[in-house]
Amino acid sequence: MVTASERAEQGGERTRRARDIAAGVPDPELPMLTLSDLGVLRGIDLDKYGSVVVQLTPTYAGCPAVAEMRAEVATRLRTAGFPDVRVVTVLDPPWTTDWITAEGRRKLVEHGIAPPGARRPAHSATTRVWLSLTPHPAGVPCPRCASIDTEELSRFAATACTALRRCRACLEPFPHIKEL
Structure with missing residues:
Protein backbone atom coordinates (compact mmCIF):
# COMPACT_ATOMS: atom_id res chain seq x y z
CA MET A 1 0.00 0.00 0.00
CA VAL A 90 -3.54 32.83 -18.63
CA LEU A 91 -3.88 36.52 -19.47
CA ASP A 92 -3.61 38.13 -16.04
CA PRO A 93 -1.12 39.48 -15.31
CA PRO A 94 -0.18 40.15 -18.92
CA TRP A 95 3.22 39.04 -20.19
CA THR A 96 6.01 41.59 -20.16
CA THR A 97 9.50 41.54 -21.66
CA ASP A 98 10.71 41.68 -18.05
CA TRP A 99 9.91 37.94 -17.92
CA ILE A 100 12.58 37.04 -20.49
CA THR A 101 15.30 35.32 -18.48
CA ALA A 102 18.95 36.37 -18.43
CA GLU A 103 19.70 33.17 -20.35
CA GLY A 104 17.03 34.10 -22.90
CA ARG A 105 18.54 37.56 -23.33
CA ARG A 106 21.98 36.03 -23.81
CA LYS A 107 20.64 33.65 -26.47
CA LEU A 108 18.96 36.52 -28.33
CA VAL A 109 22.22 38.46 -28.57
CA GLU A 110 24.07 35.28 -29.57
CA HIS A 111 21.64 34.95 -32.49
CA GLY A 112 21.92 38.58 -33.62
CA ILE A 113 18.72 39.87 -31.98
CA ALA A 114 18.83 42.83 -29.61
CA PRO A 115 16.92 41.97 -26.43
CA PRO A 116 14.48 44.45 -24.89
CA GLY A 117 15.85 47.22 -22.70
CA ALA A 118 16.60 47.15 -19.02
CA ARG A 119 14.07 45.61 -16.69
CA ARG A 120 11.50 47.97 -15.25
CA PRO A 121 10.36 47.89 -11.65
CA ALA A 122 7.47 45.50 -11.12
CA HIS A 123 4.10 47.17 -11.40
CA SER A 124 0.84 46.35 -9.74
CA ALA A 125 -2.77 46.88 -10.73
CA THR A 126 -2.65 50.33 -9.11
CA THR A 127 0.54 51.49 -10.83
CA ARG A 128 0.18 53.58 -13.96
CA VAL A 129 2.03 52.26 -16.99
CA TRP A 130 2.50 54.83 -19.73
CA LEU A 131 2.48 53.68 -23.33
CA SER A 132 4.71 55.54 -25.75
CA LEU A 133 3.84 55.46 -29.43
CA THR A 134 7.03 57.23 -30.47
CA PRO A 135 9.95 55.28 -31.96
CA HIS A 136 12.39 53.69 -29.54
CA PRO A 137 15.21 56.09 -28.73
CA ALA A 138 18.67 55.53 -30.16
CA GLY A 139 20.94 53.51 -27.93
CA VAL A 140 19.80 49.95 -28.52
CA PRO A 141 23.12 48.08 -28.58
CA CYS A 142 24.01 46.25 -31.78
CA PRO A 143 24.11 42.50 -31.04
CA ARG A 144 27.03 42.10 -33.47
CA CYS A 145 29.49 44.88 -32.55
CA ALA A 146 27.90 46.31 -29.33
CA SER A 147 27.80 49.88 -30.68
CA ILE A 148 24.91 51.97 -29.37
CA ASP A 149 24.94 54.09 -32.53
CA THR A 150 21.85 52.39 -33.97
CA GLU A 151 18.68 53.58 -35.65
CA GLU A 152 15.20 52.18 -36.08
CA LEU A 153 14.36 51.40 -39.71
CA SER A 154 10.89 49.98 -39.13
CA ARG A 155 8.70 49.63 -36.05
CA PHE A 156 7.72 46.16 -37.30
CA ALA A 157 9.97 43.33 -38.46
CA ALA A 158 9.51 39.58 -38.95
CA THR A 159 7.16 39.29 -35.98
CA ALA A 160 4.88 41.80 -34.26
CA CYS A 161 7.17 41.67 -31.22
CA THR A 162 10.21 42.93 -33.13
CA ALA A 163 11.38 46.16 -34.73
CA LEU A 164 14.05 46.41 -37.44
CA ARG A 165 17.14 48.43 -36.55
CA ARG A 166 20.48 49.14 -38.21
CA CYS A 167 23.86 49.71 -36.67
CA ARG A 168 25.58 52.82 -38.01
CA ALA A 169 29.00 51.47 -36.96
CA CYS A 170 28.99 48.05 -38.69
CA LEU A 171 26.04 48.84 -41.04
CA GLU A 172 24.32 45.54 -40.20
CA PRO A 173 20.54 45.42 -39.81
CA PHE A 174 19.18 43.50 -36.83
CA PRO A 175 15.86 42.75 -35.15
CA HIS A 176 15.12 44.21 -31.72
CA ILE A 177 12.58 42.74 -29.31
CA LYS A 178 10.29 45.65 -28.40
CA GLU A 179 9.78 46.44 -24.74
CA LEU A 180 6.32 45.54 -23.50
Whole structure:
Protein backbone atom coordinates (compact mmCIF):
# COMPACT_ATOMS: atom_id res chain seq x y z
CA MET A 1 0.00 0.00 0.00
CA VAL A 2 1.26 3.50 -0.92
CA THR A 3 1.22 6.08 1.87
CA ALA A 4 -0.04 9.64 1.46
CA SER A 5 3.51 11.02 1.73
CA GLU A 6 4.74 8.59 -0.97
CA ARG A 7 1.87 9.69 -3.24
CA ALA A 8 2.77 13.33 -2.62
CA GLU A 9 6.42 12.65 -3.41
CA GLN A 10 5.48 10.81 -6.62
CA GLY A 11 3.20 13.69 -7.59
CA GLY A 12 6.00 16.19 -6.96
CA GLU A 13 8.38 14.17 -9.13
CA ARG A 14 5.77 13.91 -11.92
CA THR A 15 5.19 17.66 -11.73
CA ARG A 16 8.95 18.38 -11.92
CA ARG A 17 9.32 16.02 -14.87
CA ALA A 18 6.35 17.62 -16.68
CA ARG A 19 7.77 21.10 -15.97
CA ASP A 20 11.17 20.12 -17.40
CA ILE A 21 9.54 18.79 -20.57
CA ALA A 22 7.32 21.84 -21.10
CA ALA A 23 10.13 24.26 -20.24
CA GLY A 24 12.23 22.80 -23.07
CA VAL A 25 9.67 23.48 -25.81
CA PRO A 26 11.09 26.05 -28.26
CA ASP A 27 9.20 29.22 -29.10
CA PRO A 28 7.81 28.89 -32.67
CA GLU A 29 8.87 32.42 -33.68
CA LEU A 30 12.18 32.58 -31.80
CA PRO A 31 13.32 28.93 -31.77
CA MET A 32 16.61 29.73 -30.04
CA LEU A 33 14.48 30.41 -26.93
CA THR A 34 12.50 27.92 -24.92
CA LEU A 35 9.10 28.80 -23.49
CA SER A 36 10.85 29.05 -20.14
CA ASP A 37 13.52 31.46 -21.51
CA LEU A 38 10.79 33.63 -23.00
CA GLY A 39 8.83 33.66 -19.73
CA VAL A 40 5.54 32.46 -21.24
CA LEU A 41 5.46 29.19 -19.26
CA ARG A 42 3.52 30.34 -16.19
CA GLY A 43 2.96 27.14 -14.29
CA ILE A 44 2.47 23.39 -14.29
CA ASP A 45 0.41 21.44 -11.80
CA LEU A 46 -1.31 18.12 -11.41
CA ASP A 47 -5.01 18.45 -10.73
CA LYS A 48 -6.85 16.17 -8.28
CA TYR A 49 -7.46 13.63 -11.09
CA GLY A 50 -3.78 13.41 -12.05
CA SER A 51 -4.11 15.49 -15.21
CA VAL A 52 -1.22 17.79 -16.10
CA VAL A 53 -2.38 21.40 -16.32
CA VAL A 54 0.03 23.76 -18.09
CA GLN A 55 -0.44 27.52 -17.97
CA LEU A 56 0.90 29.70 -20.80
CA THR A 57 0.75 33.48 -21.16
CA PRO A 58 1.03 34.81 -24.72
CA THR A 59 3.45 37.63 -25.41
CA TYR A 60 0.56 39.77 -26.62
CA ALA A 61 -3.18 39.46 -27.24
CA GLY A 62 -3.81 37.68 -30.52
CA CYS A 63 -0.33 36.15 -30.71
CA PRO A 64 -0.54 33.66 -33.60
CA ALA A 65 2.08 31.37 -32.04
CA VAL A 66 -0.05 30.45 -29.00
CA ALA A 67 -1.90 27.63 -30.79
CA GLU A 68 1.39 26.09 -31.89
CA MET A 69 2.89 26.45 -28.39
CA ARG A 70 -0.14 24.76 -26.83
CA ALA A 71 -0.06 21.90 -29.34
CA GLU A 72 3.69 21.31 -28.98
CA VAL A 73 3.57 21.31 -25.16
CA ALA A 74 0.65 18.84 -25.16
CA THR A 75 2.32 16.57 -27.76
CA ARG A 76 5.63 16.43 -25.90
CA LEU A 77 3.95 15.69 -22.58
CA ARG A 78 1.74 12.96 -24.04
CA THR A 79 4.74 11.40 -25.80
CA ALA A 80 6.57 11.41 -22.44
CA GLY A 81 3.78 9.36 -20.84
CA PHE A 82 1.35 11.97 -19.53
CA PRO A 83 -1.92 10.84 -21.13
CA ASP A 84 -4.18 13.62 -19.86
CA VAL A 85 -2.84 17.11 -20.56
CA ARG A 86 -4.64 20.46 -20.54
CA VAL A 87 -2.89 23.62 -21.70
CA VAL A 88 -4.65 26.78 -20.61
CA THR A 89 -4.02 30.40 -21.51
CA VAL A 90 -3.54 32.83 -18.63
CA LEU A 91 -3.88 36.52 -19.47
CA ASP A 92 -3.61 38.13 -16.04
CA PRO A 93 -1.12 39.48 -15.31
CA PRO A 94 -0.18 40.15 -18.92
CA TRP A 95 3.22 39.04 -20.19
CA THR A 96 6.01 41.59 -20.16
CA THR A 97 9.50 41.54 -21.66
CA ASP A 98 10.71 41.68 -18.05
CA TRP A 99 9.91 37.94 -17.92
CA ILE A 100 12.58 37.04 -20.49
CA THR A 101 15.30 35.32 -18.48
CA ALA A 102 18.95 36.37 -18.43
CA GLU A 103 19.70 33.17 -20.35
CA GLY A 104 17.03 34.10 -22.90
CA ARG A 105 18.54 37.56 -23.33
CA ARG A 106 21.98 36.03 -23.81
CA LYS A 107 20.64 33.65 -26.47
CA LEU A 108 18.96 36.52 -28.33
CA VAL A 109 22.22 38.46 -28.57
CA GLU A 110 24.07 35.28 -29.57
CA HIS A 111 21.64 34.95 -32.49
CA GLY A 112 21.92 38.58 -33.62
CA ILE A 113 18.72 39.87 -31.98
CA ALA A 114 18.83 42.83 -29.61
CA PRO A 115 16.92 41.97 -26.43
CA PRO A 116 14.48 44.45 -24.89
CA GLY A 117 15.85 47.22 -22.70
CA ALA A 118 16.60 47.15 -19.02
CA ARG A 119 14.07 45.61 -16.69
CA ARG A 120 11.50 47.97 -15.25
CA PRO A 121 10.36 47.89 -11.65
CA ALA A 122 7.47 45.50 -11.12
CA HIS A 123 4.10 47.17 -11.40
CA SER A 124 0.84 46.35 -9.74
CA ALA A 125 -2.77 46.88 -10.73
CA THR A 126 -2.65 50.33 -9.11
CA THR A 127 0.54 51.49 -10.83
CA ARG A 128 0.18 53.58 -13.96
CA VAL A 129 2.03 52.26 -16.99
CA TRP A 130 2.50 54.83 -19.73
CA LEU A 131 2.48 53.68 -23.33
CA SER A 132 4.71 55.54 -25.75
CA LEU A 133 3.84 55.46 -29.43
CA THR A 134 7.03 57.23 -30.47
CA PRO A 135 9.95 55.28 -31.96
CA HIS A 136 12.39 53.69 -29.54
CA PRO A 137 15.21 56.09 -28.73
CA ALA A 138 18.67 55.53 -30.16
CA GLY A 139 20.94 53.51 -27.93
CA VAL A 140 19.80 49.95 -28.52
CA PRO A 141 23.12 48.08 -28.58
CA CYS A 142 24.01 46.25 -31.78
CA PRO A 143 24.11 42.50 -31.04
CA ARG A 144 27.03 42.10 -33.47
CA CYS A 145 29.49 44.88 -32.55
CA ALA A 146 27.90 46.31 -29.33
CA SER A 147 27.80 49.88 -30.68
CA ILE A 148 24.91 51.97 -29.37
CA ASP A 149 24.94 54.09 -32.53
CA THR A 150 21.85 52.39 -33.97
CA GLU A 151 18.68 53.58 -35.65
CA GLU A 152 15.20 52.18 -36.08
CA LEU A 153 14.36 51.40 -39.71
CA SER A 154 10.89 49.98 -39.13
CA ARG A 155 8.70 49.63 -36.05
CA PHE A 156 7.72 46.16 -37.30
CA ALA A 157 9.97 43.33 -38.46
CA ALA A 158 9.51 39.58 -38.95
CA THR A 159 7.16 39.29 -35.98
CA ALA A 160 4.88 41.80 -34.26
CA CYS A 161 7.17 41.67 -31.22
CA THR A 162 10.21 42.93 -33.13
CA ALA A 163 11.38 46.16 -34.73
CA LEU A 164 14.05 46.41 -37.44
CA ARG A 165 17.14 48.43 -36.55
CA ARG A 166 20.48 49.14 -38.21
CA CYS A 167 23.86 49.71 -36.67
CA ARG A 168 25.58 52.82 -38.01
CA ALA A 169 29.00 51.47 -36.96
CA CYS A 170 28.99 48.05 -38.69
CA LEU A 171 26.04 48.84 -41.04
CA GLU A 172 24.32 45.54 -40.20
CA PRO A 173 20.54 45.42 -39.81
CA PHE A 174 19.18 43.50 -36.83
CA PRO A 175 15.86 42.75 -35.15
CA HIS A 176 15.12 44.21 -31.72
CA ILE A 177 12.58 42.74 -29.31
CA LYS A 178 10.29 45.65 -28.40
CA GLU A 179 9.78 46.44 -24.74
CA LEU A 180 6.32 45.54 -23.50
